[in-house]
Amino acid sequence: xxxxxxxxxxxxxxxxxxxxxxxxxxxxxxxxxxxxxxxxxxxxxxxxxxxxxxxxxxxxxxxxxxxxxxxxxxxxxxxxxxxxxxxxxxxxxxxxxxxxxxxxxxxxxxxxxxxxxxxxxxxxxxxxxxxxxxxxxxxxxxxxxxxxxxxxxxxxxxxxxxxxxxxxxxxxxxxxxxxxxxxxxxxxxxxxxxxxxxxxxxxxxxxxxxxxxxxxxxxxxxxxxxxxxxxxxxxxxxxxxxxxxxxxxxxxxxxxxxxxxxxxxxxxxxxxxxxxxxxxxxxxxxxxxxxxxxxxxxxxxxxxxxxxxxxxxxxxxxxxxxxxxxxxxxxxx
Amino acid sequence: xxxxxxxxxxxxxxxxxxxxxxxxxxxxxxxxxxxxxxxxxxxxxxxxxxxxxxxxxxxxxxxxxxxxxxxxxxxxxxxxxxxxxxxxxxxxxxxxxxxxxxxxxxxxxxxxxxxxxxxxxxxxxxxxxxxxxxxxxxxxxxxxxxxxxxxxxxxxxxxxxxxxxxxxxxxxxxxxxxxxxxxxxxxxxxxxxxxxxxxxxxxxxxxxxxxxxxxxxxxxxxxxxxxxxxxxxxxxxxxxxxxxxxxxxxxxxxxxxxxxxxxxxxxxxxxxxxxxxxxxxxxxxxxxxxxxxxxxxxxxxxxxxxxxxxxxxxxxxxxxxxxxxxxxxxxxx
Amino acid sequence: xxxxxxxxxxxxxxxxxxxxxxxxxxxxxxxxxxxxxxxxxxxxxxxxxxxxxxxxxxxxxxxxxxxxxxxxxxxxxxxxxxxxxxxxxxxxxxxxxxxxxxxxxxxxxxxxxxxxxxxxxxxxxxxxxxxxxxxxxxxxxxxxxxxxxxxxxxxxxxxxxxxxxxxxxxxxxxxxxxxxxxxxxxxxxxxxxxxxxxxxxxxxxxxxxxxxxxxxxxxxxxxxxxxxxxxxxxxxxxxxxxxxxxxxxxxxxxxxxxxxxxxxxxxxxxxxxxxxxxxxxxxxxxxxxxxxxxxxxxxxxxxxxxxxxxxxxxxxxxxxxxxxxxxxxxxxx
Numbered sequence: 001x002x003x004x005x006x007x008x009x010x011x012x013x014x015x016x017x018x019x020x021x022x023x024x025x026x027x028x029x030x031x032x033x034x035x036x037x038x039x040x041x042x043x044x045x046x047x048x049x050x051x052x053x054x055x056x057x058x059x060x061x062x063x064x065x066x067x068x069x070x071x072x073x074x075x076x077x078x079x080x081x082x083x084x085x086x087x088x089x090x091x092x093x094x095x096x097x098x099x100x101x102x103x104x105x106x107x108x109x110x111x112x113x114x115x116x117x118x119x120x121x122x123x124x125x126x127x128x129x130x131x132x133x134x135x136x137x138x139x140x141x142x143x144x145x146x147x148x149x150x151x152x153x154x155x156x157x158x159x160x161x162x163x164x165x166x167x168x169x170x171x172x173x174x175x176x177x178x179x180x181x182x183x184x185x186x187x188x189x190x191x192x193x194x195x196x197x198x199x200x201x202x203x204x205x206x207x208x209x210x211x212x213x214x215x216x217x218x219x220x221x222x223x224x225x226x227x228x229x230x231x232x233x234x235x236x237x238x239x240x241x242x243x244x245x246x247x248x249x250x251x252x253x254x255x256x257x258x259x260x261x262x263x264x265x266x267x268x269x270x271x272x273x274x275x276x277x278x279x280x281x282x283x284x285x286x287x288x289x290x291x292x293x294x295x296x297x298x299x300x301x302x303x304x305x306x307x308x309x310x311x312x313x314x315x316x317x318x319x320x321x322x323x324x325x326x327x328x329x330x331x332x333x
Numbered sequence: 334x335x336x337x338x339x340x341x342x343x344x345x346x347x348x349x350x351x352x353x354x355x356x357x358x359x360x361x362x363x364x365x366x367x368x369x370x371x372x373x374x375x376x377x378x379x380x381x382x383x384x385x386x387x388x389x390x391x392x393x394x395x396x397x398x399x400x401x402x403x404x405x406x407x408x409x410x411x412x413x414x415x416x417x418x419x420x421x422x423x424x425x426x427x428x429x430x431x432x433x434x435x436x437x438x439x440x441x442x443x444x445x446x447x448x449x450x451x452x453x454x455x456x457x458x459x460x461x462x463x464x465x466x467x468x469x470x471x472x473x474x475x476x477x478x479x480x481x482x483x484x485x486x487x488x489x490x491x492x493x494x495x496x497x498x499x500x501x502x503x504x505x506x507x508x509x510x511x512x513x514x515x516x517x518x519x520x521x522x523x524x525x526x527x528x529x530x531x532x533x534x535x536x537x538x539x540x541x542x543x544x545x546x547x548x549x550x551x552x553x554x555x556x557x558x559x560x561x562x563x564x565x566x567x568x569x570x571x572x573x574x575x576x577x578x579x580x581x582x583x584x585x586x587x588x589x590x591x592x593x594x595x596x597x598x599x600x601x602x603x604x605x606x607x608x609x610x611x612x613x614x615x616x617x618x619x620x621x622x623x624x625x626x627x628x629x630x631x632x633x634x635x636x637x638x639x640x641x642x643x644x645x646x647x648x649x650x651x652x653x654x655x656x657x658x659x660x661x662x663x664x665x666x
Numbered sequence: 667x668x669x670x671x672x673x674x675x676x677x678x679x680x681x682x683x684x685x686x687x688x689x690x691x692x693x694x695x696x697x698x699x700x701x702x703x704x705x706x707x708x709x710x711x712x713x714x715x716x717x718x719x720x721x722x723x724x725x726x727x728x729x730x731x732x733x734x735x736x737x738x739x740x741x742x743x744x745x746x747x748x749x750x751x752x753x754x755x756x757x758x759x760x761x762x763x764x765x766x767x768x769x770x771x772x773x774x775x776x777x778x779x780x781x782x783x784x785x786x787x788x789x790x791x792x793x794x795x796x797x798x799x800x801x802x803x804x805x806x807x808x809x810x811x812x813x814x815x816x817x818x819x820x821x822x823x824x825x826x827x828x829x830x831x832x833x834x835x836x837x838x839x840x841x842x843x844x845x846x847x848x849x850x851x852x853x854x855x856x857x858x859x860x861x862x863x864x865x866x867x868x869x870x871x872x873x874x875x876x877x878x879x880x881x882x883x884x885x886x887x888x889x890x891x892x893x894x895x896x897x898x899x900x901x902x903x904x905x906x907x908x909x910x911x912x913x914x915x916x917x918x919x920x921x922x923x924x925x926x927x928x929x930x931x932x933x934x935x936x937x938x939x940x941x942x943x944x945x946x947x948x949x950x951x952x953x954x955x956x957x958x959x960x961x962x963x964x965x966x967x968x969x970x971x972x973x974x975x976x977x978x979x980x981x982x983x984x985x986x987x988x989x990x991x992x993x994x995x996x997x998x999x
Contacts, residue, residue: 126663146655156644165428290784290785318815318818441978442981455953459997460995493977
């Protein structure tokens with residue numbers, strides 16, 4: 001079974017539709033639900049695929065590919081998903097506006113993520129003269145602490161935006177009228193997620209023969225191919241909302257999803273991997289840290305004014321192409 | 334004498350009170366004095382401890398610990414002092430505001446500091462094939478020039494904020510009424526500083542046995558332990574002002590103190606160390622440069638809107654914990 | 667013929683006058699021409715010298731000096747030209763304002779340039795175990811793709827500012843009245859450029875003996891000396907416009923010129939060098955990437971508020987001195 005086949009089997013398009021439906025459905029509720037729906041439903045279900053794929057890869061001890069796919073997912077969401085959304089939305093609408101405050105909180109969270117990626121990476125570089133056992137224990141302690149801090153800050157950001165300062169993030173009530181009932185939307189979403197999980201397993205098991213067929217390095221697959229598959233749902237729904245001039249939702253999907261991967265999914269995998277006996281630490285390569293750092297700075301600069309246009313979309317997309325070609329020939333990080 | 338004992342002996346709490354008193358005292362004067370008091374009195378006396386500790390360490394040729402303690406002091410002020418102030422102030426007040434312009438000048442100064450840390454570090458990495466004598470001379474020339482530029486820019490920023498553009502930094506007249514006379518406040522402050530200097534000497538001489546007792550690396554002590562002791566005064570007064578909703582003063586204490594260390598104390602130590610015959614260059618490790626750079630970016634992003642809240646405080650504090658744990662196991666930079 | 671002599675021969679002062687004349691001439695036309703004049707005429711003719719010098723150096727296979735001179739030109743424009751303009755303009759005018767939006771687009775373009783510099787540099791570091799032939803081919807593919815993306819984004823930014831969103835960049839009609847006809851201005855400009863090209867050739871051929879005379883490393887000449895000569899035109903006209911309180915034009919000259927070098931001149935040289943059989947890739951050293959990255963961050967922080975003053979000018983100039991001294995002793999990057 002080739003990668004292409006596995007990809008075609010994943011009902012990403014439907015899942016995106018479902019997420020869109022559910023977001024629209026919840027958006028019709030009180031304002032608070034809209035905030036909740038945007039941040040949690042869209043971002044969380046968008047990341048279920050990543051989490052499931054990562055879990056199966058960890059069971060096969062392919063931790064470097066897991067890290068690559070987490071990195072790739074962050075830069076894919078920040079540059080490619082957001083870039084194409086801004087580009088296409090900007091071609092239809094001259095200038096689009098969104099809540100700069102919300103974008104700023106995400107950007108700060110991403111800089112925290114960069115801090116959490118860079119410091120352990122530098123720490124690992126300093127471990128040259130130690131025994132394998134000592135290196136392992138120290139890395140696990142550092143990784144566990146960093147992961148715990150990130151999860152705590154992820155929860156703190158949720159409490160801030162949903163509870164203590166919820167009024168700052170209210171957006172004008174959406175005009176979408178859902179065609180599905182809430183129960184139906186949730187049911188279909190859960191079912192679709194189960195299907196995605198099943199097919200993620202198929203995808204992972206079909207990776208190796210597909211790699212041989214296409215001549216792609218494992219690393220490139222982890223950094224570029226898997227995230228594009230895993231983010232297909234974000235892709236279509238983020239662009240759809242940008243075309244409808246609801247860039248606030250686009251941002252929640254694209255940046256919110258990256259924030260969630262960096263501050264929740266990746267740290268959670270550190271603990272999950274330890275629990276299932278296939279420990280994965282939180283030490284990423286310089287290449288990966290640099291890619292996330294550059295993406296974060298670009299998104300911060302572009303989103304800090306609360307406005308987007310087609311040029312900003314083209315710039316983000318261009319940065320993604322530059323990163324992808326730089327990763328293409330790399331055999332190991 | 335253990336570290337703990339040395340710490341308990343330092344009358345930081347009283348010193349903080351004195352600085353607070355003096356700031357309040359001067360704040361009751363004309364507006365200009367307030368600017369002066371905030372920037373110079375709070376930041377300068379807050380850094381006397383660092384300067385004295387560094388001086389005694391330089392006499393013992395422990396220049397790596399001096400650099401670590403300067404780095405640690407910068408990130409401690411930017412992340413821990415500011416973080417706890419924003420966190421506690423933000424739990425009491427929903428949102429706190431301050432002069433974004435002043436924060437922006439400090440942030441730019443900090444990026445200059447990062448430039449001044451990174452460029453000589455990269456230069457030093459390029460010195461592989463040279464003789465020890467040549468390496469020493471070149472490093473001293475680079476360090477001296479960089480230090481002179483930083484001190485000149487520090488003075489320039491003072492002239493800008495206190496003389497040529499002083500009106501931009503006026504804050505509403507403080508409502509504090511000092512209970513001490515100016516003369517008494519200054520006298521007590523000088524006396525306290527003398528006591529701190531004496532005890533800093535005790536601290537330094539007691540470092541080595543304490544390290545053995547606690548199993549901490551010299552580097553961790555320089556980066557984390559000494560700065561927390563040295564910044565105890567900043568800590569308590571910065572938080573106190575944040576609780577009283579005077580975040581402008583908090584910022585002057587925390588960021589102003591970091592700026593002063595980076596642009597004045599550290600460069601001054603380069604010249605002082607040369608003068609006393611124990612030369613310390615201005616070449617810091619990648620690890621240290623990265624920590625200061627990340628702290629600077631975080632503070633810039635968080636403070637550029639002139640508002641603070643508990644989440645921003647938690648994020649800064651979290652970043653500090655991530656750095657501290659990454660430094661914990663490192664033996665050498 | 668010494669460097670100093672070569673320098674005195676280059677009629678930079680006149681060229682600057684001509685560029686100023688032409689800008690003023692076009693500024694008297696409709697608003698759209700002003701945008702065009704500012705961005706294209708000033709920046710483009712300012713960079714002709716760089717392009718010509720680089721071309722002759724490429725023919726002599728001195729690609730490392732070409733890269734150094736491109737890097738030096740970017741940081742020279744961002745820090746020295748802009749710094750001295752802000753400093754002198756700020757000493758004459760208390761505070762100067764400009765279109766923050768235009769500055770922001772340039773800053774984003776520069777971060778793209780940093781991305782395009784850093785990613786291939788990291789890629790090149792990962793090529794350790796490969797054959798010389800494979801390294802060459804892979805580098806050319808990466809360099810070609812990155813260059814194509816940059817040129818596309820440069821054109822996109824021109825289309826955005828000159829066509830689709832041109833109204834955002836209109837500045838109040840200039841009060842300058844040109845004393846030359848448009849035809850005369852263009853004619854003189856072309857003639858001056860031809861003279862510059864001729865003398866650039868002389869400069870390059872006189873480089874080696876001059877280096878021996880002055881004891882400067884080739885690298886320092888590429889990073890600092892050549893760019894200062896090549897940017898003399900930008901220098902005088904940028905400062906002149908700042909003194910006349912037309913900082914928008916200053917920014918177009920200084921930042922616009924850097925953007926053009928990073929997104930157009932450097933990528934174009936990759937293709938030109940391939941065409942003339944002396945291929946130059948797009949792999950820069952860490953030192954160069956760091957210098958451009960720091961300059962970009964400083965300019966972004968200083969220009970994002972749309973205001974400038976003498977302190978910001980001093981800070982940019984100070985950063986330039988720090989970089990220059992760090993480069994001074996470096997033999998190879």
